[in-house]
Amino acid sequence: MQENEVQNPAPDHDPLANEREVEPEWPLGHLSSAQxxxxxxxxxxxxxxxxxxxxxxxxxxxxxxxxxxxxxxxxxxxxxxxxxxxxxxxxxxxxxxxxxxxxxxxxxxxxxxxxxxxxxxxxxxxxxxxxxxxxxxxxxxxxxxxxxxxxxxxxxxxxxxxxxxxxxYIKGTPYDSSLDATAESGRILGLYHRLTKKYQSEYEPAEGSYHNASSVKAAITTIPKTIEKLLPTQYEKQHDEIHDLISFISTAYNTASDRVIEIGMEDWPMQVVHSDWHPGNMLFRGNRVVAVIDYDAARVQQRILDIANGALQFSILGGSGDPTTWPEYLDESRYKRFMRAYESVPDTILSKAELNTIPLLMIEALIAESVIPVATTGKFVRMDGVKFLQMVKNKVTWLQQHSEKVVSLVSE
The missing domain is CATH 3.30.200.20 (Phosphorylase Kinase; domain 1)
Structure with a gap:
């Protein structure tokens, strides 16, 4: 087959006659053959x-x-x-x-x-x-x-x-949290940014990001009303805790956003970024990335938005059960390997100003990813929304208290 082309996006008018993956075993149990x-x-x-x-x-x-x-x-x-x-x-x-x-x-x-x-x-x-x-x-x-x-x-x-x-369909295995796989994920992000630095498309990309986003701010303020409507008993019992959480999260998000703006990020060069760089969008063979998937969120932004979110996604620590018991700190070894591998790609060295925004953007990214689901359903997937936001508060507090360390770890 010859190299395929991007279709002219004019809508089709032909009427009818009458939306992170391990390769599944093939064939599956209820699969029938076809010829x-x-x-x-x-x-x-x-x-x-x-x-x-x-x-x-x-x-x-x-x-x-x-x-x-x-x-x-x-x-x-x-x-x-x-x-x-x-x-x-x-x-x-x-x-x-x-x-x-x-x-x-x-x-x-x-x-x-x-x-x-x-x-x-x-x-x-x-x-x-x-x-x-x-x-x-x-x-x-x-x-x-x-x-x-x-x-x-x-x-x-x-x-x-x-x-x-x-x-x-590319055969691969999921991210195994190893240091080598983490470093490879950082290196591939660096390669992606190098290859898209001067790329320009004739088509208009999507807009927006997790930074200083009105949709995130609106979601934060909506959460108490959502819980009150969908989970009235919980809202009555945890009224003060819920409003204290929302006050903290709102202040933390706005403070981080304002500080990033003060540092000057919005005046930095922009390029095409992936905008959804996380382990679920990587396929591996051993410790080598064989495929990066899901380009639906790609857009033109400052590269540091990709880097900070990617570094967070590959170093954040979770757990099972009650999210309030999850570690509040980052996995420093994975964070360092991701960041150092990113800068191992030619022409990707980060400026001091870019480094200074990383813990702030991590705060914004963590809050943005968490509040929108809770604002919609009162939960985060199947987890209690209030407990999940308490976990977010714990991690944000750690990032606030250790921001200088997060920056310095890259150059150690």
Whole structure:
């Protein structure tokens, strides 16, 4: 197949006739074989391992509210790709519940099909992401390659108001928290930034970040009302604690944001960043990163926003059970390995001013990631929201008290 191209993001108008992963064992238990050509007769329901549209749960009725493909939809979508004989199809319930995914086994290899989630399906935003991925592919950066459509080799398929993407499926293992894997993750971020430093796209990227974000500030103030509405008994019992927590978190976020602005970050050069650099978006073989995934959040920002969040994600310490018992400190060894490996890439040395923003941006990133889910549901995934925010307070307090140490560890 020739090198694929970013599709012109003009919406499709063709009407219908009537949204962190270990490689799964293959085949899976309920997988059936299929022997159909992807570009010819289509796929019959009984031969792809999925029930027909009449018996399969409707979209939104999968386990835990996860959206799913229906067989007819898969048949139409796969007819636009030339993958040879399709041997098997299997639902791939990973990542966003609003973005259905399926593994496709063919004679030519293993592929991952994804339908973009609503709200993440602006064609121009997708075009920005795809153009970036194709640029990185040209530079031999480790990522899953986009597969083009058969007719015109486009990187996205627009059908009936929906956007589909097909990727090669890369076998890998998750991050194991080792120092070598941590260093490799920092080095690959440095390589990413080097390769995107001068990259410019004809498409407009998404905007915003976790720094000084109005959405984060609004979420913080919403939390008490959410808990009062959804968890009234807890709100009554913990009223004072909840409001004290929110006051602390709001002050900490605003203080960190103001200090970053004072240091001058908003005047620093901007470039394309990944904006979601965390262990769940890395695939490894041994201690080597073989793929960085998920470019949906890529945008143009100061690189230090990527670095600070990445350093936090690869050094933060969690636990099980009660989050208030989790360690408040960072794993200093992993933090140092990540940062030093980043700077081992040519032309990536951080300035003193950039280093000084790292603990402040870590505070902002930690708060931003935590408060929005709690503001929506009163919980953080399945964890008690108030306990989770108490953990955040503990970690933020540590970062406030040890900011000079966090900065100095990079140069030790």
């Amino acid at each position: 159909m050509q992807s570009g010819g007769q289509g796929l019959s329901d009984s031969r792809i391992g999925l029930s027909s549209g009449s018996t399969m749960p409707a979209l939104g009725e999968g386990a835990h509210g996860r959206l799913r493909f229906i067989a007819d939809e898969l048949a139409v979508v796969m007819s636009h790709y030339d993958l040879g004989i399709i041997r098997a199809v299997q639902e791939f319930p990973r990542g966003s519940r609003k973005a259905p995914k399926a593994l496709i086994r063919t004679d030519s290899g293993l592929y991952l099909l994804k339908r973009r989630a609503k709200g993440k399906d602006d064609p121009f935003r997708v075009a920005f992401s795809h153009a970036l991925q194709l640029h990185l592919t040209d530079q031999q950066f480790p990522l899953p390659h986009l597969i083009g459509t058969e007719a015109d080799n486009n990187s996205m398929l627009q059908l009936h108001g929906r956007i589909y993407e097909l990727f090669e």
